[in-house]
């Protein structure tokens with residue numbers, strides 16, 4: 489087999505399954521954070537999602553981070569505003585208007 | 588408060604003021620009360636803080652530009668009021684894991700993007716109380732950025748304005764805050780026996 493072809497297979501087919509250690513995990517985690525915050529560029533996103541299809545580590549990080557965000561959003565209870573608060577604020581504002 | 592200084596002033600009639608309050612300010616009372624409560628951990632203080640914020644908004648309404656983000660404007664006033672008037676007397680919840688977190692804080696690890704042995708299946712069993720406790724025991728600056736970003740959905744530039752810090756600082760503070768929060772969730776998973784003590 490031609491050397492080029494061998495390299496191509498190694499890079500594109502085999503690595504797809506054996507890349508369990510990410511050489512750039514730290515950078516990937518930073519990009520992930522920006523993506524989940526919806527502050528990333530299109531390029532960053534495309535590059536990242538192409539990467540996690542090949543990188544098991546980052547794929548797992550992606551799922552974990554997403555789950556943590558979801559956890560924060562859904563599990564933290566909202567405190568209901570006391571009924572009287574809005575009324576008393578309006579009353580105080582009225583007093584300021586009269587002054 | 589430099590709240591008043593930066594924007595060109597705009598005059599509001601009484602009727603216009605009422606319209607801005609009903610249409611743009613009062614709809615955020617829910618988010619503001621929750622933010623205030625997560626800063627003070629006291630219902631009465633939270634009420635006072637929200638009321639004070641609205642009264643300031645009324646006094647300084649000339650510096651509010653209609654069509655700009657009212658919620659961010661109000662949150663900024665609330666945050667400043669908290670720092671000036673409430674921070675000293677607010678009761679922080681007992682920090683049970685204080686030392687462990689403190690040493691983590693002071694290590695370089697906190698800036699690194701870390702992965703932990705936390706797994707998704709551990710998160711599934713966590714209750715709201717546990718997640719709230721993890722958030723509430725974060726230092727107030729870290730707690731604040733998580734609330735603003737993850738619970739209230741503010742963008743980095745809005746957070747920079749609310750907190751009067753550069754966007755780069757927003758990002759690094761958020762990153763630290765998330766690392767710390769993740770670490771707290773991990774410690775919780777450890778006490779529940781999901782992660783073996785090494």
Ligand SMILES: [Zn+2]
Pocket residue numbers: 509510511512513516539543545546
């Ligand atoms: Zn990777």
